[in-house]
Amino acid sequence: MKKSILITGCSTGIGYVCAHALHKRGYQVIASCRQLADVKRLQDEGLTCIQLDLADSNSINNAVRQTLELTNGKLDALFNNGAYGQPGALEDLPTDGLREQFETNFFGWHQLVRAVLPIMRKQGYGRIVQNSSVLGFAAMKYRGAYNASKFAIEGWSDTLRLELMGSDIHISLIEPGPIETQFRANALNAFKRWITIEGSAHEQQYRRQMDRLNSDTSSNAFVLPAESCITPLIHALEANKPKIRYRITTPTKVFAVLKRVLPARALDKILRRAA
Template identity: 70%
Template sequence: MGKAILITGCSTGIGYVAAHELQNKGYKVIASCRDPKDVDRLNQEGLTCIQLDLTDTKSIKLGVQKALALCEGNLYALFNNGAYGQPGALEDLPTDALREQFEANFFGWHELTKQVLPVMRKQGYGRIIQNSSVLGFAAMKYRGAYNASKFALEGWTDTLRLELHQTNIKVSLIEPGPIETQFRANAKAAFLKWIDIDSSVHKAHYQQQLSRLSAEGSNNQFVLPPESCVAPLLDALESDKPKLRYRVTTPTKVFAILKRLLPSKWLDPILRKAA
């Protein structure tokens, strides 16, 4: 049996592609999805898939138990990937919407990682790979909820890396920019659920947002397919000295440089235009 890896958010996009690619390369992939229908679909495709809802602590614990049973207690890696975006200006965002964003994008990841760390400590090795975003270090308007969850994730991951320094458990971040996935469709659903468009001072922008989120494909010239995240993921899994951060897409690499070089008053106009 190859090295076992548990991957969250495998119904579409980066998680879906990563699960198939890693299985093809000999890994014992344990994919997971929130929706049982997606679990059935991926199992029919030949993957080993379990149900795991990152907003439900009980589901996380049961998912970890199932994953450990499938890999006979030897879990080499965890790829935290499942997340979604909540668009909307912060002043229009109900606090419950922010809580919901953090449950899926941050608190669930915390709980899941806590569940697997004792296993990795006991076996004496492991890899924890976090799928973050360019929005984990470069804020953009109307993405405040997602920004906040990913900024929190970056700080949390840096702290975990420091705390695991004396172990053989390696921790890495992948920071994609625009990737062609179902992200827009999921963001549109969250947007319509929580934001009162007609009563907002941002109504005109929101109408543009809806048009963008409804499009079949991205109009971003730098967008890459989800396959572009596989090579960084493999390096994070297999390198003796994995990088702390893997930056994917041109915007991520550019903003990482600008963030280091420019004062905020110079960077802000660029970020406003990028948003």
């Protein structure tokens, strides 16, 4: 019998390649996208795809209902992946901009997990995989909103793992570093929506950030393709003892070590340059 999985944020990047890879592996993949045009595109590519906007409570409820109709009331796994980055210095970011970041990156995930957990408890098993980031444990300047949402997901997931011990519902975190996706394009749109450059104390840095976000490809020497997340995801879904954290890319692995061994001020100096 096919294992079923609901994946959020499948229009591009990690969600897109993982949805296709698991479909080829024999999973019953329920891919989801925020935009209807993307839903139609993935359907044309042979995937089962539904609309799910993580910032819309009704959309989440409808997506869960559709998913369970497609899977005959069961769900083996959830891969929470849909998210975006809100750039900008915290002092320049209106509270509504931060709130909007959390609606998609945190509160939507919370609602979705709460909706599927009763199904997993009833069937006696399940896997929940949360796509976090190196920025979920190592903060970098001008990424404060995204840092905060991913730090929150890390703590939330750790808590949930403790609360589900003994249930055979496993919680894993994937922590990618620089991945080649359309993340920058979405971040640029969010930046323009909420940040006023003119007159900011960070105006010069913002001009440089705009150049980076406008680029089609990353300039990071350690960037990996989105496909690098497929193998860790499969392990989290299929291993008898899945890892708590899957660290992907060299920067993630290096900063995980540095955070353990360096004093905070020494780490700050490195993170300041890395940003």
